[in-house]
Amino acid sequence: MKILVLNSGSSSIKYQLFDTDKKDVLARGMVDKIGIAGSSLVNHRNDGDSVKLVGEIVDHQVGIEFVLGLLVSAKHGSLRTLNQLDAVGHRVVHGGEKFNGPVLITDNVIKEVEACADLAPLHNPPNLKGIYAMQDILPDVPQVAIFDTAFHQSMPDYAYMYAIPYTLYKKYGLRRYGFHGTSHFYVSKRACEILNSEIEGHKIITCHLGNGASIAAIEHGKSVDTSMGLTPVEGMIMGTRSGDLDLGVLTYIIDKEGIGVQAANTLINKHSGILGISGVSSDMREVIRAAEEGNQRAQLALNMYHYRIIKYIGSYIAAMDGVDTIVFTGGIGENSVITRREVCKNFNYIGLELDQQKNENLRGEGIISTNKSKVQVMVIPTNEEAVIAEETMKVVEANKVYVMNQKLKQL
Numbered sequence: 019m020k021i022l023v024l025n026s027g028s029s030s031i032k033y034q035l036f037d038t039d040k041k042d043v044l045a046r047g048m049v050d051k052i053g054i055a056g057s058s059l060v061n062h063r064n065d066g067d068s069v070k071l072v073g074e075i076v077d078h079q080v081g082i083e084f085v086l087g088l089l090v091s092a093k094h095g096s097l098r099t100l101n102q103l104d105a106v107g108h109r110v111v112h113g114g115e116k117f118n119g120p121v122l123i124t125d126n127v128i129k130e131v132e133a134c135a136d137l138a139p140l141h142n143p144p145n146l147k148g149i150y151a152m153q154d155i156l157p158d159v160p161q162v163a164i165f166d167t168a169f170h171q172s173m174p175d176y177a178y179m180y181a182i183p184y185t186l187y188k189k190y191g192l193r194r195y196g197f198h199g200t201s202h203f204y205v206s207k208r209a210c211e212i213l214n215s216e217i218e219g220h221k222i223i224t225c226h227l228g229n230g231a232s233i234a235a236i237e238h239g240k241s242v243d244t245s246m247g248l249t250p251v252e253g254m255i256m257g258t259r260s261g262d263l264d265l266g267v268l269t270y271i272i273d274k275e276g277i278g279v280q281a282a283n284t285l286i287n288k289h290s291g292i293l294g295i296s297g298v299s300s301d302m303r304e305v306i307r308a309a310e311e312g313n314q315r316a317q318l319a320l321n322m323y324h325y326r327i328i329k330y331i332g333s334y335i336a337a338m339d340g341v342d343t344i345v346f347t348g349g350i351g352e353n354s355v356i357t358r359r360e361v362c363k364n365f366n367y368i369g370l371e372l373d374q375q376k377n378e379n380l381r382g383e384g385i386i387s388t389n390k391s392k393v394q395v396m397v398i399p400t401n402e403e404a405v406i407a408e409e410t411m412k413v414v415e416a417n418k419v420y421v422m423n424q425k426l427k428q429l
């Protein structure tokens with residue numbers, strides 16, 4: 019099957035075109051600065067051909083028309099015609115309590131996703147724009163939604179509830195949902211493939227450490243807890259997000275600084291975290307460099323960052339009554355030798371032994387603990403797009419009759 023995976027953000031669309039039969043990515047690219055001056059489309063084909071088009075891309079519909087035009091272009095394309103496209107898989111950030119897995123997009127599904135927009139006002143509306151545009155341009159190509167929150171729907175109620183009046187949960191759906199679900203799912207599954215073992219019986223902690231960061235506790239392949247909550251601000255210290263915070267701090271700031279709710283939201287989402295503490299950057303490489311040059315606030319940011327991860331891993335070991343595998347992924351998890359070393363050194367008490375040489379030398383995926391370590395520590399580059407393509411294919415195959423009927427209706 020040829021499947022187009024779309025990740026539609028507020029001013030960008032990232033895409034990958036998969037050939038699931040050949041297990042190959044035929045092309046990948048990005049539309050950037052939608053609705054802003056200097057919009058562009060960059061496409062990389064798997065044979066090394068790259069092209070950048072600059073033009074006016076006023077909205078998501080125009081952006082997607084550009085992408086589709088390029089995918090079938092004689093010079094830079096990967097398909098002969100758009101009829102070769104079997105399905106489109108959309109990343110959708112918030113599926114609320116409605117969706118615990120991928121679904122074929124129907125009018126009802128769209129209504130449900132629209133209803134979840136209140137919970138993710140920055141993310142669901144642009145995700146929906148990608149869906150509307152695709153429906154308009156290619157109405158007879160089946161589309162599938164894959165939700166960031168779905169994997170964490172297996173959390174037990176005592177893990178996902180906030181200790182606020184229960185009526186507020188019932189009224190607004192205020193609870194912990196978790197994010198990065200596709201990544202946590204992928205790396206936990208991949209870890210078991212590498213270990214040549216069934217996921218059943220495993221207690222795995224996955225650390226997705228990128229610009230945004232979350233940790234998940236995964237038992238028998240099911241998420242039982244994760245660090246992000248109602249929104250992606252809970253949990254880890256991130257590039258610009260504070261992570262866990264005494265709510266009293268926020269009400270104090272609102273009171274003393276005389277700012278409103280929106281400004282307070284911006285403060286904890288855009289000006290906090292690694293950037294807020296270090297004053298250097300939200301980019302971990304720059305903060306590590308500054309710390310090495312003696313910048314004390316950069317070092318403090320690193321110490322806080324690592325300490326928070328250690329505390330969460332420790333709490334998830336307790337929550338699952340053990341752990342057999344810890345996986346690092348995301349830009350920092352995959353690349354930062356220092357982060358993996360600093361985090362792992364606090365788990366000697368459970369027999370975790372990091373192989374320092376493997377930690378320093380590993381490229382790509384693999385095991386970085388010693389042969390006698392009681393906990394396997396692994397690095398696995400995440401691949402959310404591959405999961406979206408695979409899940410899209412499964413959903414389309416499972417709904418073959420429905421898809422055929424829809425196509426007939428278009429004739």
Ligand code: AMP
Pocket residue numbers: 227228229230257300301302303304306348349350353354355
């Ligand atoms: P992501 O959001 O997954 O793309 O991750 C972005 C983060 O990964 C940024 O903070 C980068 O500084 C960080 N990162 C990338 N490469 C390295 C590296 N070699 N060492 C430390 N951090 C890195």
